[in-house]
Every structure is written in C-alpha cells, then in structure tokens.
Amino acid sequence: MSIATPLTTTLQRSPPPLVPSFSPIHATTVSVTGIPKRCLLRMVTSCVSHSQSSVQNGVTDAVVSGRNQIRLGLPSKGRMATDTLDLLKDCQLSVKQVNPRQYVAQIPQLPNTEVWFQRPKDIVRKLLSGDLDLGIVGLDIVSEFGQGNEDLIIVHEALNFGDCHLSLAIPNYGIFENINSLKELAHMPQWTKERPLRVATGFTYLGPKFMKENGIKHVTFSTADGALEAAPAMGIADAILDLVSSGTTLKENNLKEIEGGVVLQSQAALVASRRALTERTGALDTVHEILERLEAHLKAAGQFTVVANMRGTDAEEVAARLKTQPSLSGLQGPTISPVYCKRDGKVSIEFYAIVICIPKKALYESVQQLRAVGGSGVLVSPLTYIFDEETPRWSQLLSNLGL
C-alpha cells in the first residue's frame, strides 16, 4: 500500500500533507512516530499551543529547604518497584541506577530531578516532611499514611498498575458460614464490649476509621507485617483487613470477602507535596512534564492506529462514508490523504488513505465497519504516545493549587 502516513489523527478537510508535518499552532492531538526519542516532549510542546504558556512557581526556595534538586520517591522494593521503573521507561524517563542497592539515581531526561528509592510508606511520610517532592505509590499507602493530610496532592490517580482493593474478609466456615455482608457481621450477637470483633490488619489508620464510619462499635485491631490471612485459622483474629487482587490468598486460606466490606480501590498513583509544587523552583515544571509523558503513554496504551485504503472521488466523500459508521471517527476525526497511483504513465487519485485511532477493545468491530464502507488493506499498529492539547489533570492540578 502506498501511503504518506500523517502524524495527526485530526480530520483534515483541506488536502492532507504528502509529507508528514506538525502544524506549529493548531495541533490539538498529537500521536507520535519516527522522531528521536530524546526530542519527543520538546517537539510536542512546541507543536501544541498551551493556554497556560509558562509555569511560574510564585514563592521561591526561601520558604522550603535550600536544595536545588527536585526529589522523586520511587518504591525501593516490593511488587511496585519494577512496574514503576517500567512505566517511566515507557515514558522515555528511564532511571539510571548504578546498582540496585544504591538508593539515589538519575533520570537523564530530567536533569533537575533526583530519584530516591524508598519503601512506599516512607515515600508518603517523606512527602509530608518535605524530604521528597514527588512520588509514585499505591493509593492505599497514600490514604493510610497520608491520613487525609491536605499537603498531599494526587496528580495522577490511575497509573494502570498495582491494582488491588483493601477489603474486610472473614472465614467461610464456623459462625461466619452464613454471614455475607458487613451489616450481618455487625449484627452478630457474639461481639460485645468484653469480646469485640478482632481484626488483624496492617492498615491501622484506615481500619478503625472504616469501622467507625460503618457504626461498628465492638471491634479491636491487631497488626502484623504480612501473611495476615493466617490470623483467623491461628485463632489470633476473627477477620482480616488486607489488600486483595486476584483473591487467591483469601481462597487458599478459607476466607471470603463480604458485601460492603471494601474500604478502598487502589492502583499506583503520582503524588506530590503541595508545598513543594507551590514553593520549590522548578517543581511544577517537572510535574507538568512527568504528567504529560504519563498521560500520553497511558492514553496511547489503550489504542491502535489503523490505516486503510478506500476508493473514492474526493476526501469529503470518503469522510462522509466513514462517518456513517459508529466506531470510525478516531480521536477527533479521521485523517484522509490522497494516494497517488501511476496508471499508464499518468498520476491519478483513485484511493484515499485513512488513518484513525481505535480503542484496542473495539478493533475487530472497527475493521468490520471499515470493510462495510469499502476499506481494504487494513494496517494495524500499536500507538506509543497521544499528546492532547492539554491534559485535564494538569488543569485540575493548577486549580487545586489555586493557580
């Protein structure tokens, strides 16, 4: 197929460019292929017109401690550690760590930023103490150790890994056999002032808060650092409050979740200290860049680029045919470009190349719709980044900071 692949998915009603090019002023959505990785964000930034032209931090360093570097805390161990590094790498923000036991590292793309590897709960504590400015941790840890402190700001709440939920679980045998909801658990006659419901948990802030909010009075908590699921069978606790993802650990230990027993849903999040963002020079610019890269990568991760040829008289006629189908509009509209064929020594336009972004989940139905309106030679490739004109989370952050 002979296609000049345009770089945007915007519907271009005037004849589309033969040579891929960014519009310096009007690009609203930019998907990216074929430029040096290190130039990516700079190129997109000059391409997209921001309503917020530059970021002023306002108050200067005098108010916060005298260091010049922005500090980003990343999990030093556990299941989040590798996934965090992988995500940053996918955003062209690879972390250069000399060896795994060294707790400070660099991201060459962010020269004013130091990475500090810490345990997740210490990332939250250090954000609050001012020793870190930004961090990536699970929302469960933010809630447990942040305890609603207004200095903690969740900049991106859905980094698409570390999915789990914090849930109350009880044995599926004995006196609990017919108990299936928090209400039923609360109304069991067994729990009294003298003999309260005993809950084992590592979440000693969220646990009591949840029980209080649900009106459960006769309850006590014990804590352990891991393997909590053993506590009921060992006779140490009646119930546990712990993280669940696949549910296998609960099942293997004869425990069950109950209706109304989910305390929170969690996944990895980008978190920042409000004080750092408003007072530390460069912190807001750094978080803007990280946020843009994350959003562009995460948005693209759910999409394919689809390129197909369609026979047609002109671009408008092809566009009209595409618009009859529900799933072929792309992000803003299809890009349609003429395909120049050589026939009998003469150049003619019989086909148009269309480029659209399609949600991965809708791929097959979209291909069927394309075929139904005369699409052929359908090429499907993964998308790496989608940079929007402005990320909604950035506007939210600015308004949250009162900027």
Ligand SMILES: Nc1ncnc2c1ncn2[C@@H]1O[C@H](COP(=O)(O)OP(=O)(O)OP(=O)(O)O)[C@@H](O)[C@H]1O
């Ligand atoms: N089963 C799970 N599936 C998915 N994500 C999880 C799961 N358990 C925990 N997480 C997420 O990963 C984070 C880190 O959990 P992890 O178990 O790796 O560390 P930890 O429990 O703090 O360390 P350790 O278990 O060694 O004490 C949690 O705070 C949560 O956000």
Ligand SMILES: O=P(O)(O)OC[C@H]1O[C@H](OP(=O)(O)OP(=O)(O)O)[C@H](O)[C@@H]1O
């Ligand atoms: O629903 P599942 O997929 O079975 O996952 C749940 C388990 O994962 C976590 O434990 P982890 O593996 O971190 O061990 P730990 O108890 O030592 O923290 C959590 O504390 C549960 O025990």
Ligand SMILES: [Mg+2]
């Ligand atoms: Mg664990």
